[in-house]
Amino acid sequence: MRGKRLEAFVLSVCLCILLFGCGDKNYGDSKATRRRLASNRSTKSELKTEYEENYNNYMVATGEASELMLVYMVGSNLESEAGLASEDIEEMQKCGFLNENIKIVICTGGANYWWNDEISKDEVAIYEVNSGTDKLNKLTVLNNDNMAEADTLTAFLDYAYDNYEANYYSLVLWNHGGGAVLGYGGDERYDYDTLLMSEMDEAFSNSHIVNDGRKFEWVGFDACLMGMIEVAELLTPYSNYLIASEEVIPGEGWDYTCLKKLSDGTDFSGVNAGQIIIDKYADYYDNYEWYSPEYTLSCMDLSQTKTVMDAFDLLISVTENDLINGEYSNIARQRGNTKSFGIVNEDLCYDTVDLFNLSENMSEAHPGEASALQNALNDMVIYERSNVENTHGVAIYFPYNNKLYAEEWVDEYSLNDFSETYMQFVKNFTETFNGAPLTVWDISGDDASVDLASDDNTSPDDLGEDTAGDDMAAESENEIGNLGSLGSFLIQLSDEQAANFASAKLAIWEIYENSDEGGYGLWIDSSDVNLSSDNVLSSGIINKRIVLKDTAGNQADCCATEIERGDGYAVYKSSVFVSFLDDNGEYDLDRSFIPYDIHIRIDSANPNGVITGIYPFENEDNSSLLPEKTSVTFDQGCLIEPFSFGRIIEFNDDGTVKPFDEWENYSGVFYGFSLEGDLMVDMVDIDPDIEKVYVYSIKDTQGNEYQINVIQ
Secondary structure (H helix, E strand, C coil): CCECCCCHHHHHHHHHHHHHCCCCCCCCCCCCCCCCCCCCCCCCCCCCCCHHHHHHHCCCCCEEEEEEEEEEEECHHHHHHHCHHHHHHHHHHHCCCCCCCEEEEEEEECCCCCCCCCCCCCCEEEEEECCCCCCEEEEEEECCCCCCCHHHHHHHHHHHHHHEEEEEEEEEEECCECHHHHCEEEEHHHCCEEECHHHHHHHHHCCHHHHCCCCEEEEEEECCCCCEHHHHHHHCCCEEEEEECCCCCCCCCCCCCHHHHHHHCCCCCHHHHHHHHHHHHHHHHHCCCCCCCCCEEEEEEHHHHHHHHHHHHHHHHHHHHHHHCCCHHHHHHHHHCCCEECCCECCECCCEEEHHHHHHHHCCCCHHHHHHHHHHHHHHEEEEEECCCCCCCCEEECCCCCHHHHHHHHHHHCCCCCCHHHHHHHHHHHHHHCCCCCCCCCCCHHHEEEEECCCCCCCHHHCCHHHHHHHCCCCCCCCCCCCCCCEEEEEECCHHHHHCEEEEEEEEEEECCCCCCCEEEEEEEECCEEECCCCEEEEECCCEEEEEEECCCCEEECCEEEEEEECCEEEEEEEEEEECECCCCCECHHHCCEEEEEEEEEECCEEEEEEEEEEECCCCCCCCCCCCCCCCCCCCCCEEEEEECEEECCECCCCCECCHHHCEECCEECCCEECCCCEEEEEEECCCCCCEEEEEEEEECCCCEEECCCEC
């Protein structure tokens, strides 16, 4: 470790950012997408200009095509900082789509700067995109210049519908996505104001196409977290199909070369469009050059929405009865075992889960209702592709992991015109979730024992601090990947504790080399934990740690914290600071020590780990705590220095260890390396002779966390 390079104030700020948020600055590849929304809820301006009142201001263009595809492109920081909207426009122009079959009309705005010289940051304008040219055909400028206003979206839809004849109308909503709670888009020019669900509903319901008795053939979101049943229900009166992602959008978003295949044929249905768009999207990330981004994308038949909602309401009704009858913790565990999306780090997620997987977890209690919902969802999702387990194409908001924002987000969510049955269930569930603890967790180190693997089967009671390292002999294969095992921790819970137990983590800390103050750094933590029928909580003692390296052989230790675990896989986060080179090959002072999160997946196919994303974060006054899971690449020669989460163990007067939150901050950075070739991860053996301590943290079904005493 380099030592205490950071001052205490800077360290505390960095730690707060690590725990509670991230931003969007990217100093790597400009093509790297940053899907973030801002939560600053500015008062909406009173822009109520009607399209009809300004018709004479429009430079009317007309056209006919089999399909008219509209793209509502809220540039936001994605455009101003990296030119991602401009690059997607260029991708459309160059892909060779047939102008006579598809007309593409875009609406641009919402960014403080546009990389395309033809687009002004000071206006919301409508353009026609033509194949084979880098020139845009500017059609008009809207009076409404806040793209987070319902009227602005309506004006765009009306202009296109009134001036273009087509057999099929489709719409892409391009920008950030925050799901059913936080809505879509973030207009950078208006403090990241967003289109909430109710405002999207207003925009569609007031449009000429809807009032003319027609529907969009499909509506798609090139935005994060919008593949939700709430979004599907909202759009059902206005569209035949929905194309959207349950998970955050990785990398460069949609692959718009799909337009070539869309325009080549004669089938412009939502079914065909969905398959073409999804295949292009999935194939792109299956062959991604830099690492292996996780992705989901599905096409939903909105004619099946009512059937899904009826089945869902029945399942929630019987689950609500369980909640009333004291089954909160069982329901919470069902929710906790469900695939979640938008996980930024161990403390920040967006509480959207796969609806099919949720019903699977509820099937033991209510098999008939769960099966009916699963059948309905299978009929609704006509095509989907994903490289993530337990994803089936439709998500739902279910507050549980994000305790910090649960109350605020439930209040926002309750404003949506969604199932009254589910709204009541969510309120009742959250009331218990945020209520007084259901049990007392007074576990100490005396309640735990260590069972280390050894050749002579030494009893845990016989193992002292000096002999523990010598007996770390028999390594066994971990269930997930290649973390190994030195034995197990065993903790006895009471009946009451076991009834309200949700999950636990075991963290391994090493003493820093040459640390006179007694500083310990976190190596890795894992929630590979089992609870037996007699209430014994056990977990394997990891025998491996994760390191970062490159193809040239450079390597650096890192701190890896588990942020997700599922059936056969685990995802870890490691934070790094990166310093980039200028054109002269010197370190650029303006681009030095930039923080990033690296996500690492371990599974049977990747036993030593694989990088699934590199995501920037920063602390901005107007930034939200919304998904920043976007792809970044690092330049050759840049300095990568892993962040070391460190503490000095504090003791009481009687020699016992104080609670973890009273340990003194000792964080810093490990020695790093200059990147040569590709960035990778690997597993290395833990040195049995290094002094270590183990900390067990337990989470109950209300999201409260408790640490037992340190075991050495």
